[in-house]
Amino acid sequence: MGIAISIVLIVGFTFSVGENYLYKTNAEAFLRDAHLYLEKYSFTSQKATGLYNDLQQQRKIHSYTVELELLSQWDGSPPCKDCTEVSRIDGSPIYESEQYYTSVMTIPGSVEHLVFSKDKNYFAYTTPWFQTTSVLFLLSLVCGIIPIFIFAIYLPTRQLQHQSQEFLATQTLFGDGNFSKRADSDVPNPVGSVAKNFNRMADEIESRLVQSQVFAQAIPHEVRTPLSRIQLVSDLIRMKNPSIDPKLLDDIDMYIEDINTLTEDIIKLSRLTSKESSFYEARKTELELVSFVGTRLNALPHGIIAVECDFVDEAAIICDHTMARLVVDNLIKNALKYAHSRVLVSIQKQGCEIRMSVEDDGPGIPSERRDEIFVPFSRLDKSRTSQTGGFGLGLAITDAAAKRSGWHIEVGESRYSGAQFTFLIPCRNERSDVPQVLVTTGC
Numbered sequence: 001m002g003i004a005i006s007i008v009l010i011v012g013f014t015f016s017v018g019e020n021y022l023y024k025t026n027a028e029a030f031l032r033d034a035h036l037y038l039e040k041y042s043f044t045s046q047k048a049t050g051l052y053n054d055l056q057q058q059r060k061i062h063s064y065t066v067e068l069e070l071l072s073q074w075d076g077s078p079p080c081k082d083c084t085e086v087s088r089i090d091g092s093p094i095y096e097s098e099q100y101y102t103s104v105m106t107i108p109g110s111v112e113h114l115v116f117s118k119d120k121n122y123f124a125y126t127t128p129w130f131q132t133t134s135v136l137f138l139l140s141l142v143c144g145i146i147p148i149f150i151f152a153i154y155l156p157t158r159q160l161q162h163q164s165q166e167f168l169a170t171q172t173l174f175g176d177g178n179f180s181k182r183a184d185s186d187v188p189n190p191v192g193s194v195a196k197n198f199n200r201m202a203d204e205i206e207s208r209l210v211q212s213q214v215f216a217q218a219i220p221h222e223v224r225t226p227l228s229r230i231q232l233v234s235d236l237i238r239m240k241n242p243s244i245d246p247k248l249l250d251d252i253d254m255y256i257e258d259i260n261t262l263t264e265d266i267i268k269l270s271r272l273t274s275k276e277s278s279f280y281e282a283r284k285t286e287l288e289l290v291s292f293v294g295t296r297l298n299a300l301p302h303g304i305i306a307v308e309c310d311f312v313d314e315a316a317i318i319c320d321h322t323m324a325r326l327v328v329d330n331l332i333k334n335a336l337k338y339a340h341s342r343v344l345v346s347i348q349k350q351g352c353e354i355r356m357s358v359e360d361d362g363p364g365i366p367s368e369r370r371d372e373i374f375v376p377f378s379r380l381d382k383s384r385t386s387q388t389g390g391f392g393l394g395l396a397i398t399d400a401a402a403k404r405s406g407w408h409i410e411v412g413e414s415r416y417s418g419a420q421f422t423f424l425i426p427c428r429n430e431r432s433d434v435p436q437v438l439v440t441t442g443c
Helices: 002-046 051-058 122-126 133-175 190-240 247-275 289-299 321-338 396-405
Strands: 060-064 066-071 083-087 093-094 100-105 114-120 283-286 306-312 318-320 342-350 352-358 409-413 419-426 436-440
Touching: 002 051, 002 066, 002 083, 002 093, 002 100, 002 114, 002 321, 051 060, 051 066, 066 352, 114 190, 133 190, 247 306, 247 419, 283 289, 289 321, 289 342, 289 352, 318 321, 318 396, 318 419, 321 342, 321 352, 321 396, 321 419
Parallel strands: 306 342
Antiparallel strands: 060 066, 066 114, 083 093, 093 100, 100 114, 283 318, 306 436, 342 352, 352 419, 409 419
């Protein structure tokens, strides 16, 4: 678009300059004709017949495209009522009216002045338009400028645009998780230098990501072996020394279970956030969300927390069931963990989307820290010994699974002054007139 606008501007500028040049050329040609008639008038002054005698007798002569007139006195004003001065060349004024160009010249050796007028449309009916000097000049000018513009400006600009688009495509693929993608650095500058810098940055990022993924997956595996041995020793002590306080052994088992849970969550999060991992490759099929959420609620222990459900009759979606389970389970577990006495799970339809939210009446989440809760190992209370427990990986896993499914989770304040987690899911179809039903406790 920019190149097309540039071409139009250049052509317009060329026509403007060419028009001014042609106007000056026509004005000079007009004055030459005027001086020729003045010379002819002076030359025939000594003859019995000719232009001189005709003008002296008639004072005004009109011949085809030329009009001549003698003025006895001229005060410098326009010689005709409807004409205005448009130019002055070598002291000779040129006037323009609707039909004529006019000039006034002093007759040598006389007080009279010769008024020379010529029809403006003279060339229109003497020469075809495509053979006129002005048209031929402008066409030659345009035909000469456009090739120069194409070779000097358009082709390099087009090449730079193509290289930039390829670089942006590579950058987009890298940002989407294809960390092995590299830009073509064998192109002219400035794109070449930018591509080289990008490739160096990409190499460093890929190296660090590989190291972090290896670390995140290797450490949990290495930890499991000593944990298994500790568990075995604890069981042997429990069997061979029944006199030892069972509570101490139970605490050891609980700590082992916590570390096992932590290692499993680390591996799970590592695989979810690695876009090159095929372990959680999405296999999207149809899922009836209402019955699925009801089943998950029944499978999770509620304790003393009352759980309410506000569901539509049906809500069919297309998703990966593993991703859906990770999102739903972790959000419900998080609500049950922090709620004082009440949790509300709702599924509603909004146009062609399904809106699911989980609310609790717990302490809530300050608005300035709502982005922080999705960071791995983030805990708002900064305590590993609080009553809520956990390691701060649940919501990080939830966010990673939601992103794998193309869902976006929003955090807000619930109607009970606690936390509210909401995400939108595209419907299987756009039918939104399904009646809603409120189910209380027991789902």
